[in-house]
Amino acid sequence: MIVLVRKALLVLGLPSVLFALWWFASAGSTSFYFPPLSEIVAEFGETWTAERWREDVLPSVARLGAGYAASCAAGVALGLLIGRVRWLFHATEPVLEFARAVPPPVLVPVIMLFAGIGDGMKVAVIISGCLWPILLNTVAGVRSVDPVQLDTAAAYRLGRFRTLTAIVLPGASPRIVTGMRQALAIGVILMVISEMFAAQSGLGFAIVQFQRSYAIPAMWSGILLLGCLGAALAAVFACVDRAVLHWYHRQRTEEA
Amino acid sequence: MRRQLAHASMSALAIAMVAATAACGGDESDDGGVDTVSVGVIPIVDVAPVYLGIEQGFFEARDIEVELTEAQGGAAIVPGVAAQEFDFGFSNITSLLLAQSSGLPVEIVANGVASTGVEGEDFGAVMVPADSPIQTAADLATATVAVNTLNNIGDTTIRESVRLDGGDPSDIGFTEVAFPDMPAQLSAGNVDAAWAVEPFKSMIEAEGGRPVAWNYVDAAPDLTVAAYFTTSQLSQEDPDLVERFSEAIAESLQYATDNPDAVRDILGTYTDINPDIRAALTLPAFPAEVNRDSVERLAELGEADGIFENPPDVDALLP
Amino acid sequence: MLEVAGIGRDYRVDGEVHTAIDALTFQVAEGELVCVVGPSGCGKTTLLRMCAGLLAPTRGAALVDGREVDGPPEDTAVVFQEYGRSLFPWMRVGANVELPLKRLGLTRAQRRERVAEALRLVDLEGKERVWPWQLSGGMQQRVAIARAIAFRPRLLLMDEPFAAVDAQTRADLEDLIRDLWARLGITVVFITHDIDESVYLGQRVLVLSSPPTTLRAEVHIGLGPERDQLETRSSPAFAKLRGQVWAEIQAAKRGET
CATH class of the missing domain: 3.40.190.10 (Periplasmic binding protein-like II)
Known part of the structure; x- marks a missing residue:
């Protein structure tokens, strides 16, 4: 129990301190673009009504979820294939590195051309950024599976499917999860960016519109909400990570 | 996990600070x-x-x-x-x-x-593709119309154009599209109409587009x-x-x-x-x-x- | 059971052809425990991999039960030297031992029983729920051995399995192998660089030459079925046999024919 309380204090400690600092530092502010934190917090409840949650926040998160899930599925599937088939790896590696180097915001006008301006475009933008870390990390993970483990699988004639599911995938999973974590951070950013072009609703869209119409406290409240959303997603991810990779984390602590 | 939460909070703050414009001294x-x-x-x-x-x-x-x-x-x-x-x-x-x-x-x-105040000869208008069924401003009432900024001069004046032509502007689906992207989005059919100013208006015309509403003219003389x-x-x-x-x-x-x-x-x-x-x-x-x-x-x-x-x-x- | 007929393996290095194994021919009868020794770099592991179907020979062939090996043969199990890397850290001990059984068409109860029996035979009874990385090196190698015997192979190939283990544990594991072999009647081909071990364990010791490798000598070990770490190893017969093998290996190193 004490351990949990201590942990909670550690986790919430720094943010609370920063929040308090911000509060007092901005208390008497008359600057238009840096209003007092108290005003932003007051604005928070007024701005983020149930209707806004339904019409802006939830659709954004849903699009992020769809794009992220698609990236995970495609990234792992393609990564497994490319990682296991040697000539495929050598053939695609330069193309993949090229594609991953192009920043997605630059691609948005191009994506708009063939994906239109609706939800499809936004999900496509998210995928265009999230796919690469997952794909490339999966390839790296697959290629770094211990050859002795693969020999064992071959010697016992486990078969391609079982080798893939029981050995390659779990063996590569630490790297895959790393890729998925990177992709999550990228996904949140792209969720906002995709809504800066040709959008009609969304969290990022709302923040940008607040800025455009000089509703600055509301804009800040949106930014705060976005930050909290990112933190919440990271926390959820950490739980999933611990569940899936508990053997990995325990092995590393117990071996060392 | 605690690392990740702290990291995310810091990132949020950093983003917030960068997002606001830096105040520089005037020169x-x-x-x-x-x-x-x-x-x-x-x-x-x-x-x-x-x-x-x-x-x-x-x-x-x-x-x-x-x-x-x-x-x-x-x-x-x-x-x-x-x-x-x-x-x-x-x-x-x-x-x-x-x-x-x-x-x-x-x-x-x-x-x-x-x-210019002259209908048919202004530097901005609501454009549609050549084959569009939209003929007049009132037809825009149920269309998706691209404007460069929402809740600004574009949509407020376009609603006036629709009103003056006898239409109901409350259901127009305004979408924010940057001016340079309008010709492409219009020809791709992703929007029914686009409010474009020069030179984008002429670019759309060069591709066969035609104007259906002169919103700057309609708003006021x-x-x-x-x-x-x-x-x-x-x-x-x-x-x-x-x-x-x-x-x-x-x-x-x-x-x-x-x-x-x-x-x-x-x-x-x-x-x-x-x-x-x-x-x-x-x-x-x-x-x-x-x-x-x-x-x-x-x-x-x-x-x-x-x-x-x-x-x-x-x-x-x-x- | 296992027949090696003129098997050879070449490697290409920078455009040049190096012959690792020239031609090896020998037989292992069913139920035999045969050890293979040779000077360092003579290709013992290469030989084992070719017999296990993990590597294709350049010439000649290995035959298991009369059938040419052209992929891992049925009813064959392999125990590698690197036990830490051959067990899967995301599975508990029981799951590791059970994995090769999954394609044998057994029911879950049958599999569980085989796993329990195998663990008992290697003196790890009840350890199904333990994680492999919680075990010592010797115990991990026992798990690998348990995995092999749960599979009930007819041929067991072992590639220097005790080289990475300390001397006391090695002694225990050597006795374990002899015990299992006696009980289960498996054919065992045991690769080692340890001359004493090869004499202690085997019924026959095959001595390889230096590359390009051929079979130098075959030493028949007539020490009898009951062997003991202390007594057998200090017997004069053991010393003589060991000397024989040692002499062959020294000659092999000097490149004598």
Whole structure:
């Protein structure tokens, strides 16, 4: 129990301190673009009504979820294939590195051309950024599976499917999860960016519109909400990570 | 896990701080009697008079050295002026009304650009593809219409066009699309109509598009579309500079009105518009004075559409 | 059971052809425990991999039960030297031992029973729920051995399995192998660099030459079925046999024919 309380204090400690600092530092502010934190917090409840949650926040998160899930599925599937088939790896590696180097915001006008301006475009933008870390990390993970483990699988004639599911995938999973974590951070950013072009609703869209119409406290409240959303997603991810990779984390602590 | 949470909180704060514009000091170095002013403009047709004025020495004659900074859009210029990064800026009237009604102390110092006031021959219109079933403004009532900024001059004036044509504007699906992306989005069919200003209007026409509504003409007679502005602080601190600047702008506007070919030529120096389009596009009007009635009309239209949180004070905004 | 007929393996290095194994021919009868020794670099592991179907020979062939090996043969299990890397850290001990059984068409109860029996035979009874990385090196190798015998192979190939284990544990594991072999009647081919071990364990010791490798000598170990770490190893017969093998290996190193 004490351990949990201590942990909670550690986790919430720094943010609370920063929040308090911000509060007092901005208390008497008359600057238009840096209003007092108290005003932003007051604005928070007024701005983020149930209707806004339904019409802006939830659709954004849903699009992020769809794009992220698609990236995970495609990234792992393609990564497994490319990682296991040697000539495929050598053939695609330069193309993949090229594609991953192009920043997605630059691609948005191009994506708009063939994906239109609706939800499809936004999900496509998210995928265009999230796919690469997952794909490339999966390839790296697959290629770094211990050859002795693969020999064992071959010697016992486990078969391609079982080798893939029981050995390659779990063996590569630490790297895959790393890729998925990177992709999550990228996904949140792209969720906002995709809504800066040709959008009609969304969290990022709302923040940008607040800025455009000089509703600055509301804009800040949106930014705060976005930050909290990112933190919440990271926390959820950490739980999933611990569940899936508990053997990995325990092995590393117990071996060392 | 705690690392990740702390990290995410810090990132959120960092993003927040970067997102707000940095406040820099203004630069008005007094160089032996010559004032250097920074002016934020958008590299579009509308600001040709300023470039002409610099070229013709109208500012120099009044001991002003102009440093032009090109910005993406009004959204970047107004904060820039408010933060004193620019001394003067160029922005559309509705944006300025929005800023003023939100408490930003902005003041118009000179006219910028106006509608020609002639239907069929203005520098901005609502365009549709050649084969579109939309024929008149009223047909826009159930369409998706692209505008460059939501809750701004585009959608408020277009709603007026629809109203005047007997249609109901409450269900129009306005979508924000940057002007340069409009030709492509229109031909791809992702939007039913697009409000485009020059040169994009001519580009759409070159692809076969046609206009269905002249929203600048419909909103008010001789509509003032955009103006040059500054902060109340500058106009109080240095009224002489502001006055000289306005005079220089007025002279530039007059010159632009008298020399339309010079306008087309100078466009080639600060934009990438190709020569054919430059020769064909419709130029806006450059009257020397702001049309006060049209500004009030825009305030009314904006209030009717509910874009202002508080009613704007038109007198405080106008010189 | 296992027949090696003129097997050879070449490698290409920078365009040049190096012959690792020239031609090896020998037989292992069913139920035999045969050890293979040779000087360092003579290709013992290469030989084992070719017999296990993990590597294709350049010439000649290995035959298991009369059938040419052209992929891992049925009823064959392999125990590698690197036990830490051959067990899967995301599975508990029981799951590791059970994995090869999954394609044998057994029911879950049957599999569980085989796993329990195998763990008992290697003296790890009841350790199904333990994680492999919680075990010592010797115990991990026992798990690998348990995995092999749960599979009930007819041929067991072991590639220097005790080289990475400390001397005391090695002694225990050697006895374990002899015990299992006696009980289960498996054919065992045991690769080692340890001469003493090869004499202690085997019924026959095959001595390889230096590359290009051929079979140098075959030493028949007539020490009897009951062997003991202390007594057998200190017997004069053991010393003589060991000397024989040692002499062959020294000659092999010097490149004598």
